[in-house]
Amino acid sequence: MPRPQQPSSLARMFLGNWRNKGTSMVFAVLIWFFAFNNTKQEETFPILVQIKSSDPNQIVLQTALPGSKAPFDSSVEVTLKGPRNLLKAVSLLSPPLEGFFSVDSSQTIKLQNGSGYPLLPGGVTVEGTVPTEVVVELDLLAKRSIPIEQGFVGSPSPRFRAPTRADMTFEPATVEVRGPASLLDSVRVSIVQTTIAGWDEPVWEGSLPLVLTRSQGGPVQHREIYITEKSSREVRVRIDLKSALEEDQFQIPIRLSFASDTNRPALRITNADEQVTLTCRGTRESLAELHQLVKDGAISIWIEVTETGTAKEVHSSKFQWAEGQIPAGIERSSMTFRPDIVIYKVVLESEDEGTDE
Secondary structure, eight states: OOOOOOOOHHHHHHHHHHHHHHHHHHHHHHHHHHHHHSSSSEEEEEEEEEEESSSSTTEEEEEETTOOOOBBBBBEEEEEEHHHHHHHHHHHHHSSSEEEEEEEEEEETTTTTTOOOTSTTTEEEEEEEEOOOOEEEEEEEEEEEEEEEEEEEEOTTBBBBOOOGEEEOOOSSEEEEEEHHHHHEEEEEEEEEOOOEOOOEEEEEEEEEEEEETTTTBBOTTTOEEOOOOOOOOOOOOOOOOOOOOOOOEEEEEEOOOOOOOOOOOOHHHHHHOEEEEEEOOOHHHHHHHHHHHHHHHHOEEEEOOOSSSSSEEEGGGGGGOTTTSSSBBBBOOOESSSSSEEEEEEEEEOOGOOOO
């Protein structure tokens, strides 16, 4: 029986012991991948740095860049060095990487200090920062109870005067504010600029948000000044409006109206009040309009005649007006008449005039 043909030397070189060669290749790839990911490199990250006082009786007054003394805005460019895979992990941190520095006195801190970045994984170091240093100034921590100021515009209807601070009641009347002692004297608490327009009731009530402002004007921007947790960020406001209406008097003529009856005999009015004095309140414009209507004879009181032959009393609550005669700015509830009761008597013209009472 013929012997099987043996592979050539070239075939044995490439194909012989293929299992061992495959295993070697896998290990080679793994070693390369491990080496690639653990190769150290540098990468720069934009981060925010917080600077706090470690002394509970002190607070950060200001932070500035040395030399220029420009305010430090918490933004830092940090250059990190470490294995590629760890730097990748830093870029994926959620929340993002931040810096935290704690000081117990006014001093200059070096931002390259690795202890200020506690979330950095082991094996990653801080190689540099921009800026490199920050000058920190501390101040005593203080709390003040500050009264609430008006800070908003009230514009009621023309029936009421624009409110002043004396017309307003705040609950609470003060709020507690914390911050650097040297700045609190210039802090004010006011209601967020709000315009309340057109209300037509004697009392307005509502809750409005508060804002911290400076005595020189503008909002407080210092991050360490704020209303404490024990105080409300809103205030309950009550405004008791004062009337803007003026009072005046008018002589209004009386007109008697007869029921429509073509068959009624001729009638004559006797012993009748001819006018009444109207006292009322209204806006200055509406009172002027009413004066002109009276002057032009365009306004009068109408009383409907219901009986003849006897004297009749009519209370002012029964007075009638032509629709639209009274100007809109007159306060209807303020209208009073003198006399309050009008007396009239209507008789037939054929009756003896001497019988009139």
